[in-house]
Amino acid sequence: xxxxxxxxxxxxxxxxxxxxxxxxxxxxxxxxxxxxxxxxxxxxxxxxxxxxxxxxxxxxxxxxxxxxxxxxxxxxxxxxxxxxxxxxxxxxxxxxxxxxxxxxxxxxxxxxxxxxxxxxxxxxxxxxxxxxxxxxxxxxxxxxxxxxxxxxxxxxxxxxxxxxxxxxxxxxxxxxxxxxxxxxxxxxxxxxxxxxxxxxxxxxxxxxxxxxxxxxxxxxxxxxxxxxxxxxxxxxxxxxxxxxxxxxxxxxxxxxxxxxxxxxxxxxxxxxxxxxxxxxxxxxxxxxxxxxxxxxxxxxxxxxxxxxxxxxxxxxxxxxxxxxxxxxxxxxxxxxxxxxxxxxxxxxxxxxxxxxxxxxxxxxxxxxxxxxxxxxxxxxxxxxxxxxxxxxxxxxxxxxxxxxxxxxxxxxxxxxxxxxxxxxxxxxxxxxxxxxxxxxxxxxxxxxxxxxxxxx
Ligand SMILES: Nc1ncnc2c1ncn2[C@@H]1O[C@H](COP(=O)(O)OP(=O)(O)OP(=O)(O)O)[C@@H](O)[C@H]1O
Ligand SMILES: [Mg+2]
Numbered sequence: 442x443x444x445x446x447x448x449x450x451x452x453x454x455x456x457x458x459x460x461x462x463x464x465x466x467x468x469x470x471x472x473x474x475x476x477x478x479x480x481x482x483x484x485x486x487x488x489x490x491x492x493x494x495x496x497x498x499x500x501x502x503x504x505x506x507x508x509x510x511x512x513x514x515x516x517x518x519x520x521x522x523x524x525x526x527x528x529x530x531x532x533x534x535x536x537x538x539x540x541x542x543x544x545x546x547x548x549x550x551x552x553x554x555x556x557x558x559x560x561x562x563x564x565x566x567x568x569x570x571x572x573x574x575x576x577x578x579x580x581x582x583x584x585x586x587x588x589x590x591x592x593x594x595x596x597x598x599x600x601x602x603x604x605x606x607x608x609x610x611x612x613x614x615x616x617x618x619x620x621x622x623x624x625x626x627x628x629x630x631x632x633x634x635x636x637x638x639x640x641x642x643x644x645x646x647x648x649x650x651x652x653x654x655x656x657x658x659x660x661x662x663x664x665x666x667x668x669x670x671x672x673x674x675x676x677x678x679x680x681x682x683x684x685x686x687x688x689x690x691x692x693x694x695x696x697x698x699x700x701x702x703x704x705x706x707x708x709x710x711x712x713x714x715x716x717x718x719x720x721x722x723x724x725x726x727x728x729x730x731x732x733x734x735x736x737x738x739x740x741x742x743x744x745x746x747x748x749x750x751x752x753x754x755x756x757x758x759x760x761x762x763x764x765x766x767x768x769x770x771x772x773x774x775x776x777x778x779x780x781x782x783x784x785x786x787x788x789x790x791x792x793x794x795x796x797x798x799x800x801x802x803x804x805x806x807x808x809x810x811x812x813x814x815x816x817x818x819x820x821x822x823x824x825x826x827x828x829x830x831x832x833x834x835x836x837x838x839x840x841x842x843x844x845x846x847x848x849x850x851x852x853x854x855x856x857x858x859x860x861x862x863x864x865x866x867x868x869x870x871x872x873x874x875x876x877x878x879x880x881x882x883x884x885x886x887x888x889x890x891x892x893x894x895x896x897x
Contacts, residue, residue, distance in 0.1 A: 443558050444486065447471040448478035448504065449493040458491060461547055475499035479507055479662040487515055488561050489554065494521040494528065507661060509536040514564065516557040520545060580616055581764045582757040586749035590617060597744045598624035605741045606719040608748030610864060611798030614719040617748060621717060622675040630674030635667050638680035638869060645688045647704045656705025668695060671714045681718040682727050689734045696740040716741065751793040751800060758788055765804035778808065783818040791825060795863035854889040866893050
């Protein structure tokens with residue numbers, strides 16, 4: 442039964458709408474202002490909100506913004522007694538489904554509610570379909586290094602032991618984490634991901650543990666953190682070595698007691714969550730340098746899984762190439778492309794600093810960019826992106842007509858492009874490998890007009 446929440450300060454409207462919609466078979470909730478409405482959304486799954494524009498405390502348009510930010514899947518129908526075109530356009534731009542004028546025509550209201558719920562249902566279906574289509578969780582590889590990883594996944598999945606996944610960029614750490622979750626008894630419960638490096642320090646605690654209404658400016662309503670959302674499931678703490686010291690202390694406590702408080706709250710929240718962590722940093726070095734708490738390291742590192750870099754498992758290259766070739770084959774192509782012997786040799790000789798992700802991106806690029814059915818050495822050279830053993834005079838030839846300043850800039854641009862590509866256009870990672878601050882890298886990207894073409 443779809444659930445509808447009515448937010449309107451007029452008691453009359455609330456009761457008429459509730460009656461009509463209940464008669465239609467919907468489950469109806471109501472709230473007299475935006476704050477109450479938003480906090481109801483935190484605790485009740487709702488499919489549709491009917492929202493008045495003129496509300497005390499927090500205006501309807503602000504409530505709409507919050508809903509679209511925090512619950513993008515919920516459809517919202519705006520109702521207003523002071524309707525004007527500007528307002529209606531603005532509401533739809535923010536993401537409202539439709540705009541109804543008061544006094545409400547009940548018939549029209551019911552039709553619009555039905556349509557909105559139909560769209561919501563379609564979206565959900567679409568998303569499920571997408572998830573099942575694009576969930577590429579097949580782990581390709583038969584070499585010893587990967588067999589060890591697969592064995593560890595099988596052995597550890599069924600227990601609740603904490604797992605620390607270690608490996609360079611793009612080696613497949615996230616894939617390992619998902620595989621563990623899917624093979625565990627928690628598979629039906631959520632797999633919640635947190636990228637600890639991507640969340641600013643000031644927000645990380647509220648992101649992980651949630652906050653109470655009013656805990657800080659902009660905390661308009663209570664919000665659940667990732668640990669709470671992962672209840673009965675698994676939480677994947679990616680880039681865990683990048684947690685701030687204070688967040689490390691809090692996470693340590695969760696690992697010890699499985700309880701925490703939301704930011705600004707006193708209530709102890711108990712969760713049943715399995716922690717899977719990952720990092721591409723040498724975490725033991727971080728511990729020795731005092732940047733990562735040793736006690737937390739021991740807590741997380743119950744079962745370490747090392748995912749080897751691609752250059753140490755080149756025996757798997759033919760399998761991987763075959764897999765990605767099929768996957769990225771043009772929809773109208775009848776046969777998969779293949780590599781010439783020399784082309785394949787170049788793939789073996791290459792160092793693959795961006796590991797499987799780099800290989801995957803390369804395969805996608807070459808499939809789109811060449812018409813050759815048997816891919817030549819020249820094409821590989823052209824699209825592999827990074828410099829493969831050329832002698833220095835050849836490398837430098839392109840700078841012939843430039844002065845030193847121009848040559849430096851040209852090199853800088855090219856080098857930044859290579860690092861961006863290797864890091865899948867992730868600015869903070871690329872900045873780290875370049876030894877730059879992300880803001881500094883941003884400036885250079887702007888300066889050189891580099892396009893960020895991050896893949897999905
Ligand atoms: N063995 C494999 N077989 C098939 N695809 C793989 C394999 N390993 C990784 N991939 C694919 O390569 C891409 C990168 O993998 P993933 O995101 O798991 O790497 P990661 O180690 O988490 O990288 P990062 O450190 O950059 O976060 C994904 O698209 C993943 O599906
Ligand atoms: Mg990852």
